[in-house]
Amino acid sequence: MAISLAELVARQPVLLAPMAGITDLPFRRLVARFGAGLVTSEMVASRELLGAAAAARARAELAGGARPAAVQIVGREAAVMAEAARLCVDQGAELIDINMGCPARKVTGGLSGSALMRDPDHALRLIEAVVAAVPVPVTVKMRLGWDDTSRNAALIARRAEAAGVAMVTIHGRTRCQFYSGRADWAAIAEVVRAVTIPVVANGDITDAASARAALSASAAAAVMVGRAARGAPWILARIAAGLAGGTVPAAPSGDALCDLISEHYEEMLRFYGTEIGLRVARKHLGWYLAPLGMEALRAELVRLEDPARVLAGLRRGFSELEAAA
Ligand SMILES: Cc1cc2nc3c(=O)[nH]c(=O)nc-3n(C[C@H](O)[C@H](O)[C@H](O)COP(=O)(O)O)c2cc1C
Structure with missing residues (x-):
């Protein structure tokens, strides 16, 4: 039975952000043990995955990890991404996330990651190919847009929903901002208004207070936490408890x-x-x-x-x- 992401995030609305070089299987297991709505693999380059590169396979490794097992893929060719998604599902992935937010020049130079936001028609072809290729939910993670003059996350999210995407995560910055300034949680509200699928707000969430502020400004269904989890795999569980108004478990010491x-x-x-x-x-x-x-x-x-x-x-x-x- 397909997972209902709406139910999943309603149960635990704090998700772990995929982070290359950080959210490997050992780290995801640890975060999941403390409690998280969803933990997703680091991004895996679709082409490398098909080429059986050992490092790429390790990044997509799911064995004995948290459920639902989620893998994020990055790429720019529909057929390759569809094939990579199928391979991940064969290896146990229960959710495929498409990376449309990575700002790194190495990735955008290859027209993947956030560069896809500059070409929504092409992005949609990739999304449609992946949705058609796998029987599991497909989600998309992106930014507000490429730059301030092209904030098109709402438009892409609406088209992605029509193409069958089950959830979108928005990092509240444009690609050209990289990590500068503050994440604009209020801007995510436009995406929330544009779709009926769950929207996840991401960027600069470090504790229950910032999670509450992000949810209130964006009306998103959940928050996603990245950098604050480094060296603190328990933080998602603490944020979730704080949001729920329950007893916040002490950080281990x-x-x-x-x-x-x-x-x-x-x-x-x-x-x-x-x-x-x-x-x-x-x-x-x-x-x-x-x-x-x-x-x-x-x-x-x-x-x-x-x-x-x-x-x-x-x-x-x-x-x-x-x-x-
Ligand atoms: C070291 C590092 C690696 C990242 N790798 C990925 C990735 O593989 N896929 C992705 O979608 N985002 C990646 N991101 C972006 C994060 O998922 C997240 O969107 C961003 O860090 C903002 O959230 P935060 O303020 O909670 O860290 C990465 C971020 C960092 C700092």
């Missing part, structure tokens, strides 16, 4: 946090293998430790090549932190 970081670390090494895992894990260690003022420990740990020494150093660092408290 002390030994519980040390256990969590260690577990995440070991998962990354298992998932990527030691060599790549060590590199990927360094970023996450930084995000966990910086807010605790453990910069010196981070600097020490990221130089180590032996995972056992990293884990021992982490344990020692947390003991010292507790002793100093």
Whole structure:
């Protein structure tokens, strides 16, 4: 039975944003364990996926992850994207998200990601091809438009809905803004008015107060959180509890946090293998430790090549932190 995204976001209206290099399977599992409406894979280049590039397959990896299993694909050729979507569904994807928001020159230069917003007719051909190719819900993530003179998210969302798209997420910036300024949540309201499918508001949401403000300004059905989840996989659950007016679970601290970081670390090494895992894990260690003022420990740990020494150093660092408290 197809998932009802309206029901899903009504149950838990805080979703994890896909983030390349961050929301891999180990991180998504962790976020889902604390609680999230939906967690989506990092973007996967459709062409690489079909070319069986190992890294692309790892990015789309779903085994044992959160349900519904969602994969985001990026690309610019209808047939290739449709084939990539089919492959993801064969591997267990229960939802396919199309990336029409990535501002990176590497992606827009290939006329993918947010560049698709400059050519709505072409974007629609891709969307139609993907919708026709798979029996699961297809969603689209985009920005407000390419630049301030072409804010066409509402128009594209309306056409996407007519083509069978089940939900759209809008990052409240234009492509040309990249990450500058503030996300314009009120501008998302125009998209909400244009469609009947759920709209998700994204950009600069970091806590329950900003989530509430984004929902109120946009009238969106849900919010999506990206950067605030780095080093804080529990934050979506805290935001959701805050929105629901319930008891907000405490963020893990002390030994519980040390256990969590260690577990995440070991998962990354298992998932990527030691060599790549060590590199990927360094970023996450930084995000966990910086807010605790453990910069010196981070600097020490990221130089180590032996995972056992990293884990021992982490344990020692947390003991010292507790002793100093
Ligand atoms: C490092 C990084 C990687 C990202 N990768 C993706 C991606 O793969 N697909 C996508 O649709 N958006 C991607 N984004 C954009 C986020 O999903 C989100 O739209 C943006 O960060 C704004 O939300 P935030 O303010 O909550 O971070 C990425 C953002 C960052 C910072």
